Amino acid sequence: MENTASDLATVPIQWWGIVLVGLAMIASIILGLRALPGIILRALLSVLPSQAATILEKTVSPFKGLIRIVFLFALVDLILILWGPDFLSSWGERLVSLNLTVATSVLASRIFQQFFDVYLIDAAFQSGRKVNSELLIVSKWAVNAAIIILAILIFAQTHQVNVIGLLASLGVGGLAIAFAAQNTLSQFLGGIVLYIDRPFVVDDYIGLPDGTFGRVESIGLRSTKIRTSGKGTLMIVPNNSLTQVNIENFTGAKKVMSLLYLTFYQLIEEQEQALIREVILASTQDIFGINPRSTNVTFRTLNTGGSEAKTQAQITLFILGSGKASMDIRRQMLDRARQNITVKLKEYGVQFDIEEPNIYVDSPITI
Incomplete structure (x- = not known):
């Protein structure tokens, strides 16, 4: 026990x-x-x-x-x-x-x-x-x-x-459905393409090759509804037809103005200003998404109240894009271009201060 x-x-x-x-x-x-x-x-x-x-x-x-x-x-x-x-x-x-x-x-x-x-x-x-x-x-x-x-x-x-076997078995069963509803399936697949590719979203103003221009009111699985400008009528367009035509999106095109300021330690003569302008244009013209025709460099004299006068350069750049991802990447490349500008100007012995960060101003596309 x-x-x-x-x-x-x-x-x-x-x-x-x-x-x-x-x-x-x-x-x-x-x-x-x-x-x-x-x-x-x-x-x-x-x-x-x-x-x-x-x-x-x-x-x-x-x-x-x-x-x-x-x-x-x-x-x-x-x-x-x-x-x-x-x-x-x-x-x-x-x-x-x-x-x-x-x-x-x-x-x-x-x-x-x-x-x-x-x-x-x-x-x-x-x-x-x-x-x-x-x-x-x-x-x-x-x-x-x-x-x-x-x-x-x-x-x-x-x-x-x-x-592979699972996809093949699903494909055999789906083949019969595809033949029975070919037109509806084509419109449905067109809707999926529009949702994935996103050439436009609701409230965008778009133009079609046949002259249709208006605001997108809704995007369905089979069709898209467009409120035409001027007449105000509602046009219903099958999604599969929108995937086969050129669409001009006026609202989706984004345009951002970037302002960059360089403050030099002294007054810059006209010949030096021309050199600086050439270096800046050469550093940004090869970046896709930057509109080189709109790039502008202006110089002005700063009087800081009793101290020696200085020259300030304002660089105006326009970034073009169609979405947040493209705009973010182009801004990163623009930051890299700014570093390139700094290195090249210092190679010429030009001393300056650069304002941080860049100033970005939304500039909508004119409709």
Whole structure:
């Protein structure tokens, strides 16, 4: 009886001991995951060349928290794989693996975004060739799409999901529907194209090749409603026809005026002003999206009340774009052009102060 009582008394102690060991292991794993990305990053920085180490540090360091999440999902996924092929671990592994795929895709996309903003724009500008900002935007979206597609394919391949067979079976069933409702399906697909491409949005003023001009009142899945200017009538246009014609968007065309001020330490003579104007125009004329015909450089004399008079240059640039992404990238390239102007003028021995930041003023397109 005494032995039985002592054995029963030790059972709770053993159970709590297992719980404490488990909690200690979990705490160790969490602490290890917090420290592991930093350890790996420092190890890579120590072995890579200086330039590659700088690029890695600037692009990867801001996302240590997301890297820890990826490591956590990877560790849990590995544990479930080693656990065994039973029902619970199998479906649990698929769920964790799906989260791992999503987290890894987000991490890769954000690292590329950081690399794109910090290095690619600057490298494109330093190449000495004309910089096409629209091509940069397309490249950015293409890489993000490639990351998503690659993640889907890797997940499908590692979990025996026959993506090609699934798409083929869906295609056979959808073929009959496509023949039965060809016209309606064409209009529906045209609506999807308009939503993705977004050549115009509601309240934009657009013009069509047949002379139609008016304000977009709504964009449906099958048709778009345009309130014509002058008559005020409502025109309903099938979406598939809008995807096959040239559309002139008067509202969507954005025009932003950028003002940059250079204050020189002394009065600048006319010959030097001509040199400065030439350097400024040469530094901005090769940027797509900058209207070179509207670029203007004016000089004026500043009298600061008793001190020596100075010359100030006002640089007026017009940035053209069709969306927020293109405008943001062109502003970044304009900042790079401003740095180029500063370097070239200092090579000629011209000393000046430049106001920070640039002044941007919206200049709407005249309808």
